[in-house]
Amino acid sequence: MAFETLIVDVEDHVGLIRLNRPEALNALNFQLLEELGEALAEMEASPRVRAVIVTGSEKAFAAGADVKDMAPKGFVEMFTEDRFTPETEAILSCRKPIIAAVAGYCLGGGCELAMMCDFIIAADTAKFGQPEINLGIIPGMGGTQRLTRVVGKSKAMEMCLTGRFMDAAEAERAGLVSRVVPARDLMRDARETAGKIAEKSPLTARAVKEAVNRSYETTLREGLLFERRLFHALFASEDKAEGMAAFAEKRSPQFRGR
Numbered sequence: 001m002a003f004e005t006l007i008v009d010v011e012d013h014v015g016l017i018r019l020n021r022p023e024a025l026n027a028l029n030f031q032l033l034e035e036l037g038e039a040l041a042e043m044e045a046s047p048r049v050r051a052v053i054v055t056g057s058e059k060a061f062a063a064g065a066d067v068k069d070m071a072p073k074g075f076v077e078m079f080t081e082d083r084f085t086p087e088t089e090a091i092l093s094c095r096k097p098i099i100a101a102v103a104g105y106c107l108g109g110g111c112e113l114a115m116m117c118d119f120i121i122a123a124d125t126a127k128f129g130q131p132e133i134n135l136g137i138i139p140g141m142g143g144t145q146r147l148t149r150v151v152g153k154s155k156a157m158e159m160c161l162t163g164r165f166m167d168a169a170e171a172e173r174a175g176l177v178s179r180v181v182p183a184r185d186l187m188r189d190a191r192e193t194a195g196k197i198a199e200k201s202p203l204t205a206r207a208v209k210e211a212v213n214r215s216y217e218t219t220l221r222e223g224l225l226f227e228r229r230l231f232h233a234l235f236a237s238e239d240k241a242e243g244m245a246a247f248a249e250k251r252s253p254q255f256r257g258r
């Protein structure tokens with residue numbers, strides 16, 4: 001499918017989605033969010049895709065929700081037409097691993113979108129922030145909730161109250177990003193990382209994603225039980241037999257997602 005706000009490509013089992021509204025620093029309007037949901041749904045359905053990268057440009061992953069779209073709207077319109085919720089649900093329902101490869105501005109809804117991905121690899125140029133307070137609003141796609149869970153109350157509160165930006169090094173120290181790489185290496189690194197994931201069993205990768213995400217939703221006791229059930233369930237898979245046989249035979253496993 002052709003998209004107006006995205007550039008989409010699949011290569012070597014890795015789906016690449018590049019946000020593409022350069023005139024607005026990739027601000028997230030509803031069209032972009034809708035197309036992102038559609039692109040991810042296509043990747044979810046495609047057996048060719050085993051891992052996905054979402055990225056932006058060198059200057060901006062995304063500078064937030066589209067302020068120009070929101071400016072004329074009042075409470076009733078935002079409340080009744082709330083399209084952030086369904087569009088972001090589409091993103092969250094993707095069961096394949098999604099990496100956010102972030103360079104430049106990653107602000108407001110952009111930071112919230114990056115946090116919806118499974119992990120973030122940042123270029124050393126990345127700047128993260130929840131500057132909504134400067135517009136007289138608060139984050140509306142999870143910023144007060146996900147950022148707090150990821151970096152803790154003190155830093156999240158400060159970020160949301162002052163609107164200040166966090167550079168890549170601070171984001172790594174705070175646990176917001178998994179790694180920081182030189183900007184010129186960002187896409188190569190993201191592709192290599194996605195490629196490594198694509199070599200694993202897609203069945204097992206899906207289980208990892210479910211189990212880690214569950215840790216955000218439940219108690220430790222329930223989370224451990226959930227993990228154990230998935231751990232046991234994977235012993236019924238052909239990929240488990242292949243993985244263990246390959247180890248014993250000192251060769252690389254050939255996983256088939258069964």
Ligand code: CAA
Nearest residue numbers: 023024025027063064065066067068105108109139140141
């Ligand atoms: N929405 C719409 N357009 C945006 C935008 C946004 N979030 N961010 C940048 N743009 C547009 C600018 O209006 C400008 O367009 P024009 O040339 O037509 O004026 C173009 O992108 C380039 O931006 P700047 O000239 O401002 O670039 P800069 O390098 O001087 O500054 C910036 C970059 C610091 C990121 C600045 O653009 C900025 O502060 N952007 C807004 C950031 C923001 O407030 N984000 C939160 C949005 S609200 C939100 O996200 C709510 C939510 O949680 C769901």
